[in-house]
Amino acid sequence: MAVYKRTYKPYSGELTANWTRFAILPRYSLATLFDSKILIGLLLVSLLPFLVAATIIYLTNNPVARTLIGLRGESILSIDNRFFFQLLKIQGSLAFLITAWIGPGLVSPDLTNNALPLYLCRPFSRVEYVLGKLSVLVLLLSLVTWIPDLLLYGLQAELEGNSWFTKNLSIAGAIVLGSLLWITVQSLLALALSAWVKWRIAASGLMFAIFFVAAGFGEAFNQVLRTYWGHTINLVYLINEVWADLFGVPTAVSFSRRIGDPRSLSVPVGIAWAILLGVCGLCLLLLNRRLTAREVVR
Amino acid sequence: MRSIIELENLHVALGGRPILKGLNGSLRGRAVGLLGPNGAGKSTLINTLLGFHAPSSGTARLFGRDIRSDIHSLRRQIGYMPENDSFIAGMSGVRFVRYMAELAGLPPNQAMERAHEAFFYVGLGEARYRDVNGYSLGMKQLAKLAQAIAHGPKLLFLDEPTNGLDPPARARMINLIREIRDTEDMHIVLSSHLLRDVEECCDEVLILKDGAVAALSNLEEERKTNKKFLELETVGAGAAFTEALEQLGCECASFGTGKYRLVLPVGIQIQQIYAVAANHHVEMRRMNYRRDSLEDIFLKAMQPAMGAA
Amino acid sequence: MAYRADELIVFENVSKFYGDVLGVNRVSLTIGPGVTSLVGPNGSGKTTLMNLMTGLIWPTKGAVRVLGLTAHDPERFFRLVGYCTQFDSFARGLTGREFVYDTLRLHGMTHKEAVERTAESLERVNMTEAADRKVAAYSKGMRQRVRLAQSISHHPRVLVLDEPLNGLDPMARAESMALFSTLGKEGMHVIISSHILHEVDRISDQVILLNSGYVVAEGQIQGVRDEVKEHPMQIMVRCSLPGLMAAKLFAQDHIMEAKLHADGRGMLIRTRDAGRFYTQLHEIVLEGDIELEAVAPADDDVNSVYQYLIGSEGATV
Numbered sequence: 058m059a060v061y062k063r064t065y066k067p068y069s070g071e072l073t074a075n076w077t078r079f080a081i082l083p084r085y086s087l088a089t090l091f092d093s094k095i096l097i098g099l100l101l102v103s104l105l106p107f108l109v110a111a112t113i114i115y116l117t118n119n120p121v122a123r124t125l126i127g128l129r130g131e132s133i134l135s136i137d138n139r140f141f142f143q144l145l146k147i148q149g150s151l152a153f154l155i156t157a158w159i160g161p162g163l164v165s166p167d168l169t170n171n172a173l174p175l176y177l178c179r180p181f182s183r184v185e186y187v188l189g190k191l192s193v194l195v196l197l198l199s200l201v202t203w204i205p206d207l208l209l210y211g212l213q214a215e216l217e218g219n220s221w222f223t224k225n226l227s228i229a230g231a232i233v234l235g236s237l238l239w240i241t242v243q244s245l246l247a248l249a250l251s252a253w254v255k256w257r258i259a260a261s262g263l264m265f266a267i268f269f270v271a272a273g274f275g276e277a278f279n280q281v282l283r284t285y286w287g288h289t290i291n292l293v294y295l296i297n298e299v300w301a302d303l304f305g306v307p308t309a310v311s312f313s314r315r316i317g318d319p320r321s322l323s324v325p326v327g328i329a330w331a332i333l334l335g336v337c338g339l340c341l342l343l344l345n346r347r348l349t350a351r352e353v354v355r
Numbered sequence: 356m357r358s359i360i361e362l363e364n365l366h367v368a369l370g371g372r373p374i375l376k377g378l379n380g381s382l383r384g385r386a387v388g389l390l391g392p393n394g395a396g397k398s399t400l401i402n403t404l405l406g407f408h409a410p411s412s413g414t415a416r417l418f419g420r421d422i423r424s425d426i427h428s429l430r431r432q433i434g435y436m437p438e439n440d441s442f443i444a445g446m447s448g449v450r451f452v453r454y455m456a457e458l459a460g461l462p463p464n465q466a467m468e469r470a471h472e473a474f475f476y477v478g479l480g481e482a483r484y485r486d487v488n489g490y491s492l493g494m495k496q497l498a499k500l501a502q503a504i505a506h507g508p509k510l511l512f513l514d515e516p517t518n519g520l521d522p523p524a525r526a527r528m529i530n531l532i533r534e535i536r537d538t539e540d541m542h543i544v545l546s547s548h549l550l551r552d553v554e555e556c557c558d559e560v561l562i563l564k565d566g567a568v569a570a571l572s573n574l575e576e577e578r579k580t581n582k583k584f585l586e587l588e589t590v591g592a593g594a595a596f597t598e599a600l601e602q603l604g605c606e607c608a609s610f611g612t613g614k615y616r617l618v619l620p621v622g623i624q625i626q627q628i629y630a631v632a633a634n635h636h637v638e639m640r641r642m643n644y645r646r647d648s649l650e651d652i653f654l655k656a657m658q659p660a661m662g663a664a
Numbered sequence: 665m666a667y668r669a670d671e672l673i674v675f676e677n678v679s680k681f682y683g684d685v686l687g688v689n690r691v692s693l694t695i696g697p698g699v700t701s702l703v704g705p706n707g708s709g710k711t712t713l714m715n716l717m718t719g720l721i722w723p724t725k726g727a728v729r730v731l732g733l734t735a736h737d738p739e740r741f742f743r744l745v746g747y748c749t750q751f752d753s754f755a756r757g758l759t760g761r762e763f764v765y766d767t768l769r770l771h772g773m774t775h776k777e778a779v780e781r782t783a784e785s786l787e788r789v790n791m792t793e794a795a796d797r798k799v800a801a802y803s804k805g806m807r808q809r810v811r812l813a814q815s816i817s818h819h820p821r822v823l824v825l826d827e828p829l830n831g832l833d834p835m836a837r838a839e840s841m842a843l844f845s846t847l848g849k850e851g852m853h854v855i856i857s858s859h860i861l862h863e864v865d866r867i868s869d870q871v872i873l874l875n876s877g878y879v880v881a882e883g884q885i886q887g888v889r890d891e892v893k894e895h896p897m898q899i900m901v902r903c904s905l906p907g908l909m910a911a912k913l914f915a916q917d918h919i920m921e922a923k924l925h926a927d928g929r930g931m932l933i934r935t936r937d938a939g940r941f942y943t944q945l946h947e948i949v950l951e952g953d954i955e956l957e958a959v960a961p962a963d964d965d966v967n968s969v970y971q972y973l974i975g976s977e978g979a980t981v
Contacts, residue, residue: 063472063475063476064534064538065476065507065534065535065538065541066502066505066507066538067507067538067540067541068460068465068469068506069507070461071462071463071464072431072460072462073457073460073461078458078460081454081457081458085446085450085454089445089446096494106615166443166444167443167444167629168597169439170381170440170441170442170443170444171439171440171441171442172441172442172443174405174435174441175406175435175437175441175443175455175502176458177404177405177406177407177505178405178407178429178430178433178434178435178460179430179455179458179459180427180428180430180431180460181430181458181459182427225653318552348490349407350402350405350407351402351407351408390833390834391833392833392834392835392836393804393805393806393831393832393833393836394803394806395833398803414801427693438804457707491706491707492706493706518830519706519827519830519859520859521704521706521859521972522703522705522859522861522967522970522971523705523971524705524706525859548805548831548832548834548837549834549860550834551860551862569689591885624955625949625955625956625957626949626950626952626955626956629946629949629950630950632946633946633950636947638939638942638943638959639942639946639959640942640959641959641960641961642867642956642959642960642962643902643957643959643960644957644958650834651836653834654835657835
């Protein structure tokens with residue numbers, strides 16, 4: 058018989074590959090995030106546009122079905138770039154709600170509980186940390202934007218035939234690129250706020266403020282100075298600009314359409330891109346500043 | 356014995372201020388104590404060795420590998436128990452340690468096994484499913500130790516491990532540290548303000564002062580070679596007793612009530628001390644030889660350097 | 665030692681409950697001037713006792729009188745008492761000097777007085793050089809010292825210190841202990857709670873042991889030790905002929921046990937009567953046929969008494 062005593066043993070077994078480490082963060086985060094009923098609710102609500110759009114696509118391509126439910130005449134809609142553009146706009150807003158809800162809780166608890174040294178004393182870098190946290194948001198938001206949209210694209214292509222698929226590839230591209238841009242901007246903003254604002258509710262509030270209050274200011278600016286440059290601080294406006302350009306939809310997105318009214322002109326797309334990417338860069342700088350293993354106070 | 360930590364003219368500046376000014380030394384012990392007054396640079400040294408700060412010049416080596424180039428892979432073999440509270444919110448104890456072990460590179464099922472093992476090893480087996488936020492201070496310290504050892508490092512950095520622990524918990528922690536130290540191929544760097552902790556666990560001591568090395572001693576050797584003196588605790592001793600002792604030729608230092616330190620000259624026996632005590636009606640409650648303890652080494656190191664080493 | 669009522673801190677059958685949770689239960693204590701150490705596991709009621717003493721909370725039952733005053737008389741009471749808590753919080757943006765100065769102004773001192781006293785107390789804790797830097801930039805030990813400065817700055821007569829050595833390096837610890845000892849000798853009531861038993865042991869005149877909200881023992885440590893009769897005194901003896909020594913000791917009946925050490929040069933004695941043991945040991949040494957190397961009480965200190973009375977079951981892990 059042998060008596061076994063518990064002693065400490067160093068580990069000398071196999072290790073996981075370095076580049077997969079960042080994926081540990083989303084795995085653990087998502088496991089706990091899905092405990093939240095509100096999040097599940099938000100996700101379900103965000104999938105509603107997908108369901109509605111799928112129904113519309115089906116009906117558009119299926120005259121029999123249309124008659125069955127009592128719709129007369131030609132197709133109600135044409136499934137084209139405008140359709141997907143409008144869909145993305147709706148999904149984009151719902152995605153924003155998801156980001157505002159879970160974004161702030163991603164980084165601030167780690168900072169409050171001084172967990173950064175624990176992460177960074179391991180073979181794990183700050184870049185991997187940010188990547189890991191980002192992927193939580195990217196994953197969830199992708200599930201409600203471009204992934205279902207591409208499925209719809211496929212559905213439409215299937216139902217319409219006629220090589221609709223290959224003729225409209227630009228739409229597919231616009232879906233993916235547009236979604237990813239919006240996801241990136243929102244997520245980075247949420248992470249940066251989470252890193253700088255301790256209180257979750259305050260960070261969520263700040264996110265709303267950045268998007269909507271800024272929009273209000275921008276409008277006021279435009280009204281007062283009779284110009285359109287106020288739109289540059291309106292992130293919602295800017296992303297719509299970019300999407301409109303990607304989808305090839307005319308950019309009549311200003312709030313007033315009177316001819317001759319300078320406010321009906323729009324911010325050039327290039328500038329919109331620049332500002333959005335600039336915001337991303339700013340967030341990365343803020344994260345860089347805040348995510349250190351040790352605070353140095355003078 | 357190869358050296359575990361080598362410091363080569365290490366300079367580190369933070370926020371523009373030089374904190375570590377040219378540290379040199381080679382640490383080989385199983386357990387190295389890191390001591391020094393506040394502001395001497397202990398935390399900065401640990402943070403630098405962990406790779407949190409880059410040296411401004413010079414370098415350091417862990418296990419012979421340069422931290423400037425290899426720190427990322429070296430971290431696999433390092434465990435760190437921070438001084439302050441450090442946790443991931445909203446996780447149970449074992450989940451937290453599992454998470455940390457996976458981040459250190461362990462495959463998920465191995466991480467799971469070792470997390471449970473680590474909890475039992477530190478004595479928190481019962482509490483491992485509870486949320487870490489609900490742990491008491493002692494439990495949090497043990498949980499921090501668990502996350503530091505779960506991925507099986509070869510070098511442990513322990514920063515004030517007995518901070519805030521009540522005496523039984525402290526004794527338990529010290530025992531754990533000693534057990535870990537005695538495991539083959541394991542090395543510990545213990546930074547503490549409590550000389551007793553360092554004395555009980557460490558065989559080598561690095562004392563910093565003002566960002567420079569004030570002393571680097573091997574405690575085992577010190578204990579063997581230092582002068583010994585006699586410590587007395589008495590009841591009823593007065594000036595006459597002290598005089599009588601000095602007449603015998605002893606160097607006598609008294610501190611506190613009835614406490615003495617004597618250096619006996621050659622030829623004087625304990626018996627004679629007792630005779631003197633009997634003559635002066637002094638009861639001797641304690642009498643033993645002491646060698647220079649860590650306290651003395653430390654105080655000596657703190658003196659303005661006249662080539663102190 | 666007979667003290668007047670206005671020289672003592674008195675707890676009269678005090679209990680404090682926080683809802684259902686017990687803080688302290690039926691505590692009766694008298695604390696005189698000098699250094700008193702407060703010892704016990706985490707959660708035993710030390711902080712409650714200190715908060716009661718400094719007037720921050722009211723007892724659920726019973727009365728607390730500090731030098732004859734209670735917190736019902738805040739004007740006089742709070743001038744008497746200085747409290748250095750274990751919590752490390754400061755208002756943001758202050759320098760060390762401002763922190764101490766502000767508190768003194770709250771006491772109603774004039775600007776000039778406050779500046780003087782601030783400088784004095786900062787000097788006493790060796791923080792004069794760093795006093796004008798922001799507290800946020802301080803190390804843990806420096807913050808500890810600034811808090812200490814604040815608690816002594818208004819020259820209280822009662823000083824309550826909750827783990828005051830936390831975060832201090834060995835020299836600062838020694839200096840602080842010396843400071844507390846001096847203050848105790850000056851007639852202040854210095855109450856220190858600490859887990860580092862051997863340190864407080866060195867300077868305390870009196871010790872109070874708490875466990876789970878009850879006072880388990882109080883008084884001078886030697887006296888407390890003597891009273892713990894279930895555990896006979898353990899004394900370690902190293903000599904040239906331990907067997908012979910043991911035989912001689914056993915001639916008298918106060919020895920209960922002599923355990924010989926494996927190396928053959930020493931033993932651990934358990935005796936019912938330490939006084940008689942020492943006397944007998946003296947005689948044996950003077951007889952001359954055994955060479956004594958060392959004699960030391962093995963459990964005469966706070967650490968051991970703690971083990972006996974509170975032990976590891978008092979631990980909170």
